[in-house]
Amino acid sequence: MEFFQPWHIIIVVGLALLFFGGKKLPELGKGLGEGLKGFKEGMKGITGDDTPKPPDNAQTTAHAVTPKPETPVEPLK
Secondary structure (H helix, E strand, O other): OOOOOHHHHHHHHHHHHHHHOOOHHHHHHHHHHHHHHHHHHHHHHHHOOOOOOOOOOOOOOOOOOOOOOOOOOOOOO
16 A cells, blocks of 8 residues: 555645635745755755766866976085
């Protein structure tokens, strides 16, 4: 037996229409969406997901660094 069946959703939508009415539901949905968006943006700072990811097609190559040749150091007089 499934947890959610199609008639469960129909009952929930019917009750929401009954309690809030047709005009109030879009406003509630918009507010809920904005709240979830704000929560998601707030969580980015906590989890460290705020660093931008490079595009998949970008080629990343490491640059080789050649060390300078050592020069002899003269003692101070």
